[in-house]
Amino acid sequence: MPVDGEVRRERLRGETDEPGWEVDPDDEWGVAVVATVGRQLKLRREAVGMRAADFGEAVGYGEDLVYKIEGGRRIPRPEYLDRADEVLGAGGLLAAMKEDVARVRYPKRVRDLAQMEAQAVEMGLYSNHNIHGLLQAEEHMRALFDVWLPGYSEGETERMVAARMARRSIFDRSPAPTLSFVQEEVTLRRPVGGRMVWRRQLERLLEIGKLRNVSIQVLPTDCEEHFGTGGLIEVLKFPDGTAVARSEGAFSGRPVSDPKQLRILELRYGMIRAQALTTRESRAFIERMLGET
Structure with missing residues (x-):
């Protein structure tokens, strides 16, 4: 034809x-x-x-x-x-x-990460600088890539957005993995991309937070004892009982699977979760922010 x-x-x-x-x-x-x-x-x-x-x-x-x-x-x-x-x-x-x-089209490092996420049955994710990639609305992703220095080309931006969007298939998996997110309050208050993009991002958080296998918690900025000063933490657990974790502030930022190193990062993540608002309190917090925008 x-x-x-x-x-x-x-x-x-x-x-x-x-x-x-x-x-x-x-x-x-x-x-x-x-x-x-x-x-x-x-x-x-x-x-x-x-x-x-x-x-x-x-x-x-x-x-x-x-x-x-x-x-x-x-x-x-x-x-x-x-x-x-x-x-x-x-x-x-x-x-x-x-x-x-x-x-x-997806960068190799993103493919490797997506492959691990696709195999994980449990994930614990703490973000202190940006909203975690799995939680980002598409408009928010583009806004983040637009301000990156040195700047991405249009084609590179499209590749990165496509790769990050593809990772969101984790929310459609069956059986569903257990996903726990802790977000610093500041990541929710930064209006990257402008007011409308910011609103869409807050709405995205509320949408994902409704899923039964997903927990989203907010860590208030006024928290006096802060166990997340080492930066981002990710802990992924797999069906065979193994796990892998990484943190920007530990073990040179590389992924680790040694039991002793894993326990350190799991302990830090557990303490961060304990300091954060509960999921119910966090949802109410995000709803109030959305009402203020």
């Missing part, structure tokens, strides 16, 4: 010029995935006797981009794979690659 001319021109502009779809040469797994997908696309196209220019016309993208994707130099969009599957009669085999290809 031919693509409308105006739509096709829009796609050509977006796919040819938009940054953020290049392959990171330092990401070995990502390079391998994109190269494999490109090779399969080329083999399928040649098997049906279609020239690159004709194929590009059929799927609605430029010939130059077709060569880049087939050569493993460009990450194909999901809709590109859908159209290629249809045009080449692949029976769903090309479209099935979308999930792996989508993950290539």
Whole structure:
């Protein structure tokens, strides 16, 4: 089915010029995935006797981009794979690659973190500077990335937002993991992105806080004895009884799994939770803030 001319021109502009779809040469797994997908696309196209220019016309993208994707130099969009599957009669085999290809766009460190979160059955998360990434509204994410120095390109921002949004699938898992968050009061009061973005973020916290497996607590700024001065703490526990944790202010900030080191971070997180408002008090606190905005 031919693509409308105006739509096709829009796609050509977006796919040819938009940054953020290049392959990171330092990401070995990502390079391998994109190269494999490109090779399969080329083999399928040649098997049906279609020239690159004709194929590009059929799927609605430029010939130059077709060569880049087939050569493993460009990450194909999901809709590109859908159209290629249809045009080449692949029976769903090309479209099935979308999930792996989508993950290539996420920075490697984010993929590693998302993989651990996907396996965890219990998570304890303390944030003292920003609202934790899993709790952030999309508008808030973008506002944070917009003020980062040195600045992200538009494409890099899109990659980071997409990766962080994908991690939110943890709230849809079944069986649901137990998720405990402690947020410093200051992270809720900082109106990053302006008043409307701030309101949306507070609403997001109230939405997530309604989930039965989620606990959100606020640590008041006027707390005199503060056990969170070492910065962010994350404790993840897995089905086999193992765990991993990290803190900005302990063990050089690296993830640890040694039982002695784990106990230290678990103790700190437990003390922080004990100092924070209860979940009921925290919800009321956030509702009052929302009413004041």
